[in-house]
Amino acid sequence: MYDIIGDIHGHAGSLKRLLDRLGYVESAGVWRHPSRRALFLGDYIDRGPEQVEVVRIVRAMVDAGEALAIMGNHEFNAVAWATPDPHQPGAYLRPHSAKNRHQHRAFLDQVEEDSRLHREMLDWFRTLPLYLELPELRAVHACWHPEQLGRLRPYLDRGGRLRDNAWVAAATKGEPLFEAVETVLKGLEVALPDGAAFHDKDGHPRREIRTRWWLDSPASYRDLALVPEITLASVPDTPVADGLLPGYDGEKPVFIGHYWLRGEPRPLTADVACLDYSVAARQGGRLAAYRWDGRHPLSSERFTWVEA
């Protein structure tokens, strides 16, 4: 049985307290549980103060067979940041813009950009599967989208890892593979109808919104929008055409991270649980886990967490 753990973002102290609370004990540098395994949902790095230590803990558990770990958008971006763009001499697959550097700076500082440790970490990030389909459950960082997963599959090896020769297309805007990776690791965004815009929390007009992709039949754009509470009223209440969202088939539960949820952890639906409770937020963040017991529908009682 798995303990499924959400986005850690360099908060090793919270991770250790959570593992302890879940009954894992550290010995010889590896956290182990007598009868359970951990499943990490990605986003080990960026933002927090102890990113190297978080990667060390997760990797040691994976190497020892005590855990599974999938890729988050931050690990994907870290690899793309450091990979030269073969079509543009001197450039990288993830542009070295001021904004991108700012987002990644804490990691680059802590790992020392271009160091041996940096290269070793990137090599490990490349081995992380983009999703997991286990007999009893599914795991993906942001969105279980059957059509986009189907598009990804030819570019993955048997372990679900992106093949070495697929990284360029996966990180190049305009390539179908790029869109598939974006959807799976960053979630499904849709354009508002008729060129409508809403205003985000910084007051910038935006024409695309993050979606609650797991909903089967949202009535309006406002119902499917995954935007901060205070901006929700500016999303149009226009009806939604059928089939805009993939929905979720419910064949087995799916666990996701990524969405910076707040408040008391609980399942999103009977079949979908998000474990990202904003551990890296300025205040009120939590690191959350779901203690899977093989039971479906999912239950609020199986969540546990530590305050950041």
Ligand SMILES: [Mn+2]
């Ligand atoms: Mn994420």
